[in-house]
Structures are given as C-alpha cells and as structure tokens.
Amino acid sequence: MTTPSTTERQDSAALGRAVPPVGGRTSKPPRRRRLDTRGRPLWMLLPGGILMALVIVIPLVLGVVIALLDLDQYTLRSWLSAPFVGLGNFVEALTQSSLLRSIGISASFALIVTAITLPIGVVAAIATQNAFRGRAVVRSIFLIPYVLPAFVVATVWRTILQPSGIANHALSVFGIDGGLWLNGPKSYWALVFVAIWSSWPFIYLLALSGLQSVETEVHEAAAIDGALWWAKLRYVIFPYLKGPISLAIIIAILHNINNFTLPFVLFGVPTPDAVQVMPVLTYIASFQSFRFGLSAAMAICSLVIVAIPLFVYLRAVRLDSGDEKVVTETEAAR
Template sequence: MRKHTSATRQGRPLWMFLPGGLLTLVVIVVPLALALYISLLDLDQYSIREWVGAEFIGFENYVEAVRDSHLPHAITISLGYSALVTLGCLPLGLAAAVATQDRFKGRGLVRSALLIPYVLPAFVVGSTWRIILQPDGIANRLLGTEGLWLNGPRSFWALVIVQLWAGWPLVYLLAAAGLQSMDTTVHEAAALDGAGHWAKLRHVVLPQLRGPVSLGLVISFLHNVNSFTLPFVLFGVPSPYDVEVLPVLTYVESFQNFEFGLSVAMAVVSLILVAIPMAVYLRAVRLDTERGQK
C-alpha cells in the first residue's frame, strides 16, 4: 500500500507529470542556466561568434553593473514608478468594478469600453500618447502649460500617467470577477442587518475581494517592472535619464553597446526583482490556504 502511494500523487501516476516536467526543463530551466552562465563571461561583439570560448570572468559583470553602469538608478526608477502605478490602479479598479456591479441599461457596453486601455497593444498606446504629449500636443493645450513631457523631470510623471491609464483595467477585471462570484445571500444578510452602502462596501465587499485584488496588484507590479515596449515607444532610446527603466537599459547595453555579458547580468538582477514579490505573494496565499483548511 505504501509503495502504491509513493508511486502516485493525489491518485495520479507520477509518469503523467513527465511531459510537463520536460517542457519546464526545456522552456525554463535550460534557458535560465544558459543565461546565468553567459552572465559570467566577458561576452561582447568580438567574442559573440565563439561565445563558448569567451573568457570566464566570474561576477565581474555584476560588479560592473552595480558600480559603473546606471543599474542602481534604473532599479530605483523601475520600482518607484511601478509602485506608484500599482497603488493608483487600486482605487480606480475597485471604483469601476463596484460602479458596474449592479445591472443597468448598457452595462455590457460600459464594461467592454473600460477594458479598451488594457487590450490595446502597448505599441499603439505608446505611439498615441507620444503624439498627445508633444510640446505642441493636446496635453499642453488642455492644461494650458508649456514644456516637455517626453524629456526632463516631467517624463517620469508622463510614464506613470500613461502606464496607469493602460494598466488599471486589470485590477478592475479581477475585482469585477470577484464580485460576480460573491454569494448574493451575503448582500441580503447585510441589508437585513441594516448595513448602509458604505458599511456593506467596507465590511462585506472589500474583504471578499482581498484575494482577486491582491493578485491583480501583484501582476500589475510585475508587469510594470518588466514593461519594455511602452517606455521604448514613448521615449525612444537612449531614454531620458528620469525614465531610464531597467528593461530599456538592458536593451541598450545588449543591442547598442553590445555588452552581452553585462546585459545578461542585468537581466538576472531583473529576474530577482520579479521573483521576490512573487515569492511573497505565493507564501501569503499558501498561509491563507492552510488557515482555511484548519
């Protein structure tokens, strides 16, 4: 009986995990191991043709990335603007989900329209906003201001605004899905207890949305940290110093400066930045699941 139990997992033979395991090995493990190896080489445009024989320099690429490149600044910019955008997505997404929860005429059309910023390709979003934010564009005309939005200190806030405009519907979508899955008897019980709109929102609705909204915030933050297309199209390369985000810096080091070993080291650092919040979220979900089972 013990032998049979060890050969299965949740009633399924372990050999059924073999195709998924092989796919994970080919798609994730092998490229990751190759990237880690390249980050330890002195690989540039002169040695790329024979990269297997490139000089092994250990962690010098990582040291150079921290000391002699704009990596620390790029990390600060990426984390800072990603945090601001993620925090901005929370009230916008929740408000839109709650506002479109009750049935009204044209609700389906409104819900579809709210998703337009999220489903548009990043290239289209970046190109459109680049026109809007030109010195003689509609943004300065409407605000009655002058100056540059695509260069200088304003460029950081331009990136925050554009990324927020494009990303908040994700939180709205997950929050709306969470509201749809809520038991209607909970709302009826709250109404019978005399709970007002705000009391029901605070004590009934928001606690039920903690899981979907948390997932939306994590995905939004990771997407913003890794966002390349939107900053690339919006500001071009080389990017202004105020919006020199990590993905664009990695691209410049690789495909303009041809420092492939250095750029891969930066990509590994980016992977670590992404893995930390994901690990924290998965740990929190695991703890909640264990509490629920008890």
C-alpha cells in the same frame, strides 16, 4: 439474541468502538488514511516538464553562463571561449553602471502605478456591479485601454504628448504651458500617467470577478440588518475581494517592473534618464553597447528583484505548502 439499545449504540460510537447493528453485522467508524501516491502516472508530466525546460530552465542556465563571461561583439562568434570573468559583470553592473538607479526608477514607477490603479479599478468594478441600462456598453468601454496592444498605446500617446500635440493644445486653453513631456523630468510622470491609463482595467477585471462571487443572500442579509454603504463595503464586499485584489497587486507590480514596450516605444532610444527602467537599461547594454555579458548580469539581477515580491505573495497565500491529501473512507457493514 439481545439487540443493543439506541443509547448504548450512541455511547459505543462516541468511544470509537465497533457497534453490532441489528442483524448481527458489525459497522466500523470512518477511518482516515493517507492517499497512496505510488500509483500516480507521473510520466504524464513529462511533456510539460520538457516544455518548461526548453522555455525557462535552459535559457536561464545560458544566461547565467553568459553573465560569467566577458562576452561582447568581438567574442560573440566563439562565445564558449570568451574570457571568464566570474562575478566581474555583476560587480560592474552594481557599482559602475546605472543599474541601481534603474532599480529605484522601476520600483517607484511600479508602486505608484499600482497604488493609483488599485482604487480606480475597485471603484469601477463596484460601480458596474449592479445591473443598469447600458452596463454592457460601459463595461466594454472600460476594457478598451487593456485590450489595446502596448505598442499601439505608446504610439498614440507619443503623438498626443508631442510639443505640438493635443495635450499641450488642451492645456493652452487654460493658460498652462505643458512644455516637454517626452524629455526631461516630466517624462517620468508622463510614463506614470500612460501606464495608469492602460493598466487600471486589469485591476477592474479581477475586482469584478471577486464581486461576482458575493452571494445574493449576503447582500440581502446586510440590507435586512440595515447596514450602511460603508459598513457593507467594509464587512461584506471587501472580504470577498481580498484574494483577487492580492493577486492583482502582485501581478501589476511584476508587470510594471518588467514593462519594456511602453517606455521603449513612448520615448525611443536613448531614453531620458528619468525613465531608464531596468528592461530598457538591459536592452541598451546588450544591443547598443554590445556588452552581452554585462546585460546578462543585469537581467539576472532584475530576475532576483522580481522574485522577491513573488516569493512574498506565495508565502502569504501559503501556495508553497505540501500537497498531502487526507480522505475519509467508510467501510460497508458486514
């Protein structure tokens, strides 16, 4: 029996035909098939689904129901029989309350804090990337603002920014009158400064994790090619930081928009108009004015606003694509 030559076998394999190898057995080319999803144990998702329903879905549905009712301290005991007002609370929240102004304050606050903390965190990560004596101590010091609880940070800075606090005493040495930091127009910038001080280590952590993924061979190749420091940052390091930095930006924006503890503890209630962010306004409408239906409508509006940058991020990284998987299977020669 004649055996096909090597050239004939290569040509047959390139055309996708079965090739009889030596010994008379036939080997087939790799076959691609779609994974069968019918046998997956989907019941294992049941505990997580129940927990998600209890923590997220049910409270969200209750919030929507409350937002459609005229619920206050007088109708709270029998809230199911409270007057139905439909979209009246949403109309009042958008037209008669200061919700739109609070949205502007929250958005500008989140964007300013994120824009300033981003370069600080990246520079700190690059500065502590290479080994040097005392690097562990420096990294630990950098994390102090982030590991402190938000109410501790707000309490400490509330003491510092008092009219007779350390900040005004330090400014008076240079002949500067600090004035009121916790009231009036300066309160907005005081909130921005404190938020920057407490949140930049988060950007630092994610940027540092991205730098750890840069392979040593890449640094060596850049050094051999004689790349300058700016070219190395632009073409070698920054591409590795694209994913972690994108995630850090979206999380920082969402955190700053939803930041309630810091302005609430730092300024107290009632807060100055300049720092009346969305969470604080919702709290005041609910627990100061006892307009629970109105506050629920404000919370839903805030949820929609927060979902916008999250949706943009999910579309950017294509996390909402399908989870279809294709595998390659090679059958044994027979």
